[in-house]
Amino acid sequence: MTDTTGKIDYSKTLYLPQTEFPMRAGLPQREPEFVARWEKMDLYKKLREEAKDRPLYILHDGPPYANGNIHIGHALNKVLKDVITRSFQMRGYNSNYVPGWDCHGLPIEWKIEEQYRAKGKNKDEVPINEFRKECREFAAHWIKVQSGEFKRLGVTGDFDNPYLTMDFHAESRIAGELLKFAMSGQLYRGSKPVMWSVVERTALAEAEVEYQDVESDMIWVKFPVATGSDDLNGAFVVIWTTTPWTIPGNRAIAYSPRVSYGLYEVTAAENDFGPQPGEKLIFADALAEGSFAKAKLEYDRLRDVSADEMASILCAHPLNGLGGGYEFPVPLIPGDHVTDDAGTGFVHTAPSHGREDFDVWTDHARELEARGIDTAIPFPVDDAGFYTKDAPGFGPDREGGPARVMDDNGKKGDANKAVMDALIERGMLFARGRMKHSYPHSWRSKKPVIYRNTPQWFVYMDKELGDGTTLRSRSLKAIDETRFVPAAGQTRLRAMIEDRPDWVLSRQRAWGVPICVFADADGKILQDEAVNQRILDAFELEGADAWFAEGARERFLGSRANEPWQQVRDILDVWFDSGSTHTFTLEDRPDMKWPADVYLEGSDQHRGWFHSSLLESCGTRGRAPYDTVVTHGFTMDEHGKKMSKSLGNTVTPQEVIKDSGADILRLWVMTTDYWEDQRLGKSILQTNIDAYRKLRNTIRWMLGTLAHDDGETVAHADLPELERLMLHRLAELDEIVRAGYDAFDFKRIARALIDFMNVELSAFYFDIRKDALYCDAPSSIKRKAALQTVRAIFDRVTTWLAPMLPFTTEEAWLDRYPQALSVHLEQFRETPAKWRDEELAEKWRKVRSVRRVVTGALELERADKRIGSSLEAAPVVHITDPSLAEAVKGLDFAEICITSDINVTDEPAPESAFTLDDVKGVGVIPARATGEKCARSWRYTHDVGSDLEFPDVSARDAAALRELKALGRLPA
Template identity: 80%
Template sequence: MSEPSEKLDYSKTLYLPQTNFPMRAGLPQKEPEIVARWQEMDLYRKLREDAKGRPLFVLHDGPPYANGNIHIGHALNKVLKDVITRSFQMRGYDSNYVPGWDCHGLPIEWKIEEQYRAKGKNKDEVPINEFRRECREFAEHWIKVQAEEFQRLGVVGDFKNPYLTMDYHAEARIAGELLKFAMSGQLYRGSKPVMWSVVERTALAEAEVEYHDYESDTIWVKFPVRSAHHDPDDKSVHDLMDAYVVIWTTTPWTIPGNRAISYSPRITYGLYEVTAAENDFGPQPGEKLIFADVLAEESFAKAKLQYRKLRDLEPGELFPLTCSHPLKGLGGGYEFPVPLLPGDHVTDDAGTGFVHTAPGHGREDFDVWMENARELQERRIDTAIPFTVDDAGFFTKDAPGFGPDRPGGPARVIDDKGKKGDANKAVIDALIEKNMLFARGRLKHQYPHSWRSKKPVIFRNTPQWFVHMDKELGDGTTLRSRALKAIDETRFVPAAGQTRLRAMIEERPDWVLSRQRAWGVPICVFVDEDGEILKDEVVNARILDAFEKEGADAWFAEGAKERFLEGRDDQDRWTQVKDILDVWFDSGSTHAFTLEDRPDLKWPADVYLEGSDQHRGWFHSSLLESCGTRGRAPYDTVITHGFTMDEEGRKMSKSLGNTVVPQDVMAKSGADILRLWVVTTDYWEDQRLGQNILQTNIDAYRKLRNTIRWMLGTLAHDEGENVPLAEMPELERLMLHRLVELDQVVRKGYDNFDFKRIMRALIDFMVVELSAFYFDVRKDALYCDAPSSIRRKAALQVVRQLFDCLVTWMAPMLPFTMEEAWLERYPQAESVHLAQFPEVPSAWRDETLAEKWRKVRQVRRVITGALEIERKEKTIGSSLEAAPVVHVTDPDLKEAIRDVDMAEVAITSGIEIRDDAPPADAFTLEDVKGVAVVFRRASGKKCARSWRYTEDVGSDPDFPDVSARDAAALRELRALGRLG
């Protein structure tokens, strides 16, 4: 006798999803457990062993500074790097990621100095190597902290053996790279205006400054024309002998350093006369002044003057002129002539059309002065560049009347706290006293500030160490030409990065390497009083050997000079340089001691990836260092990301309270939520992040997780059986076709570093095509069909393929969730990250089938739209209660559904397809022509097992309350002993 059906719990006879994979992710608790598991199993080492023999793919890590907790910029950067290295690892490469840290320089030195000041200690009274030891210990602490934070983000790399610029070997190699420049003649000592931080007492590179609003004093200054270097018979310039050339500047304190006036041959100038004056100081009626024509009216209005134009000036009339300095006679100085020089940098956008030129206080001023040096010498004009401001911002003896000879002491440009000193006022007062001030004002503009102290910098002429950009290197090239060629040979993502870096290299001055600090690799050369560098390979080898064993501290140890110059009989000739290297040289050399020296890496790197600010930072210094020593870039591809703003597009700052702290996001929502944001944003541009955006990602993550969870639950019943492709139902073959298409999207996306495109495609596929379509349609077959059902076996096979593809494809982006899912599916596996992306057979591609089902889904959309209305009106509770009439008059759509069970596809208990005209009140969709639906309730009885309404419920006497299909399934289950 059969068991009475009324006693059966049909839910136990269904293949319902069964999984321990939780719906609620609990990422903040789960992820640290996964990190601990990866560390315990040494996942990094297993990845290396697993990939042995594969081609290397190397993303070289740009070193962050080891001086604080990571911020959202770090998180974005490291996640992107991790996605790239993981994706190549899972596509047949040995993709070895070695993290690194920048350990030298002001960011760390400044922190130690702050600690000293808080304790009342004086840095200068502490032995230098003791101070350096404290800097090293500070860096060691933050390296450990940041390493843990990066790993909490899911980053996998060689954190047990990272590269550090302060390692002894690294310091030796950095010094070795510097000595290559010295030995090849590219390094020289020069005197040029550089950006100088008074607060930090050091020169700064362009990469070490940021621009902020700043209010400057502005002045218009009169320079009396005193002579004309011209043909004595030429009478054309005689009326200029009692005129004034007027300049405009936003840095009054640089006037003592003035040595010339620049003009442009492309600008039209005129001679003007004051006719009336309404001012307390400045020009008076009858004075003659020279201005650019387009700026004259604005300038005279500023000085409250009325005027008339006397005549136009020919371009050739300006170059012969020489002016007197407006401070002539002050403190017994400024007696020298001030020539007029042509300059390409002069414009008529603002000011007067003339540019005050102080070669000790500006790059363009310096360039103009040096370009005309021979002409000036022929005119017997002294071309020496004065040092008017010292390292503390005080005027020197080269600024008579403002320096040590000034009553009360020298005036100061900027003080130790970055505040304006009294220099501007002193200069302006002196100009008024000399009756050389035309007008004055104030201007708010963007001005360079140190990115560490956040205080304004000044330009001052100082002796520094430089690398030539344009010196011929013996092979017909220069450092600049090599770098530009390397840029052309490099792939940039996005492409605009190439244009940006090229423009910077084209325009940049010689590379200033020296810093007047303590914590770093020294410029380990010896120099004589003429600036000649000692080139002795024996000495160099001795230095590098000491650095390798003792670190760069060896250079600062007592007796270092005698130790390194041992055996030379001219030791007194040489001075040991005590400046240290710009930290950008350190980081620019990382390719040498990381890529070249580690056998598990290679040179050049496949990829460098950093923020867009690194076009003037690490990309730039690495390019110059490598081109100067090796003739090419150390990278094949450069990827740049933008900066993270708040949801309103504002820069994040603590003062605004709009920062997003990665540690907080991970503690509240999990690292995979942060990573999902990274891979779905357009990271090539500036991105936005805030609570609303995070919530959007949480919602998207929940849908992804539920899709994976359903697959895992369904695959609990998978016995690994395979159905030949030819025997599969069309719906399964359609899904396999989609996997072929997605495989191409995924692989191309990873190749192009376009993660947003990958993730968008996968999210849409999982939510729209799987959850809302394929899984929805196939739930009946998967839950209810008999064990022998080909349809059910094929569906399980496809879900298996879907799971393997989707989970591995997303593993580089969401490593925690995909690890959790993979181990739930394959408990014996070590890690999803040791897997490779599945090979997706091209035989699965079927464009004809895909086009057919595109039409089938159009018809389905109209049917489900009609049923949704009935559901909202509570006419039905489930689509299985319906058996609609579908009028299909479009011939293409009619042909597409001809052999398709539309009741199965639309998840109804029945359906009638007709090709006659629909009634006027039939449901339609505007964008699907030729399909109309009339609602009709399903007939028959409701199957107690599948809930479908059929006419054959009760046809099997053993199971009188189920359909014939379900009765057959139950009978099979009973035979297999699986009937509950």
């Protein structure tokens, strides 16, 4: 035998990991390369070709608005959608994702108007279709920008053929859906108070409104009793309001039969205006004391005032005689909305300026008319916020011109002061003050809105539709038949539908699909299929601009052009546009299906897209266009505050991608409770960067190890227990992953995989098997079994993670399989039933419990520098628990604990032994390993030198070296 001591570099005889997969990810640089690769290979097309015979699974994209760069909310939303579509694609479905955009509406129109104002250009002097062309070009620009930003996030979809609400076909279909409502009698013109933006000169839907805290005037107003019981005549009913400007629109006072009221007399007064001693006032008893204190009054309570007395009272208007108006009687009417929680127990009722006011007024219209009361609803405020002739003394007849509720910039006008001055002059102001409260604002202009009575186009919620249903009942039934994730979304949407008024569709703007109907002076709609078809054909060829073209009325009416039909010039609310997307996307595209499997949007879309899509589809098809609704919350800063530029706490996806990469952003999405509001900031991102680095290093180790994999397999029955345990864990994870993707519970999947890779692979299985994988002979069954298991782990973990981390998993997959096209063309691997072994898993739970005690003892030894590596140890393990002792029996427990030797005994542990409170019956006495250190594996054994050819290594390592030599793999 030849002594080779000192001649062999043993590191070159080890199967050490070899990979070009870098430890440093360089995601900001590498990810764009993959985006370009996917574009060049047309990955989207290949996905469709490969899945063409599979069942469709469709997530219908809620359209973002095409008017700026994407923000963090867009990124969260699109990543979630991408994960869903990818996860179903990789589980046997044709999961086609078609992105879409909302292109019409006020935000774009507002931007073009801003450009006009900057140039001193007047919008009203520009032909409408020229203006619309500029809006279309603006939207097209931002669609292109946002497409690139979404693709940079790793989103795969049909970006070459998205759906756009401004496409001619889409505009024709939207118009067609409107005409279905018109032809079925669901569309009508009515006059109701709607939320109105003075700044934007248009009606707004609830979904276009947000609430901000403001400070408002509040007043208590006296209404003289003109008709009532003898001792009530001359008394006053007192109301309270935070909108003094609505007093000219007052037509009634609402009370509640459930509230206790009393007649009160002022005995002393300390005020510059308001009630004086001897005046009698009616209040809710629960609110009298606070109201009198506000007005600095002393008082006596005279008697109860019954509900029957209330019903007979007629008051005079507090502005009676002003400008020759307000001579009408003001009745008291019962209302369910009246409480004695705040105010006076009476509710000022101005049907022109509030939904509840309108409802209670119209509910009692017949009985009021029977009493001779005019129930016509006035129009006291115009579209610019000025009082009209229906507000005598404040409108055009007022000296100096009409007062104004709000100016063009959303600032408070002089209306409140004018009304309060008039009330003081007439002695009708009981008290006044200021109050901070929540008030509706336009979410676009961020300016306050008002409730204003104005003619609009509505869809009935409660009209019988010929089959015993109404739009409301159909919608409620559809909600009950829909799966909601989280489940609370169902309750929220149901409450909104139960309580919502008729659907207002009209907007007084220019950029959108027109309400393409003809009506007479009374609002009756022309129902003529030939006219409708001409409209739809024109829209299909020319877009909705055809409605505004010169000669459009004559063109569409044809032979009926000489009849007195008026062409409606309002446009549709953009929520109707987006609510109709299911028609020209899900129904019209052969690569989609109706209804969609899932809609996913932010929780605000319960009153937005989910809502309008539900109403549109139920009104025309009788059911929802979706089977499942998934909602996500909003992204706050890391302290839980709303992100805003003024606070400087915004996090943009562009910044995160530039600094860290899209996969880091995606990992944050996957590890957060997205169903609730989430937090994001530097420290949270760093946590995800650290988690990603560990995941990447685990993948990197597998790739390096698998570089030595020749693909050999070992029969399952011949696998060591440790390998069978890991396959059992893969079987458990397979179930968790699939169930998690089905439940849209991505955090559960991410947490399970992160823990598996960090705790069970890196810190347990890989740590144990490194010795066999690096040092065992090529023929070693243990080594082959380990490679086979690592192979199974890699294939599953990488594909499971692919929907979440598309860039990193693509890089890893191509490193492992250079000839592959893409990991995203793969399917999740099937898991053999025989891999599940609960009995084995239970045994190894006990083994790992004992191992934890050993590891804990060795950590103290390392900390105290008594050992450097665990291979320098040969501890004594005392196990008095019979079940734990049985679990480790027959195992190479030194290998499991990564020590050179170990002594397991059933003798009780001495008091000095290391123990853990949660592992009873186990104690460890550390000891140093004896024998000599193997120069190759670094284990201490007593057989180092037993092989004369390789005298500085153990017998196991010498046998491996001899086998390598025979194969010609031993370095010189």
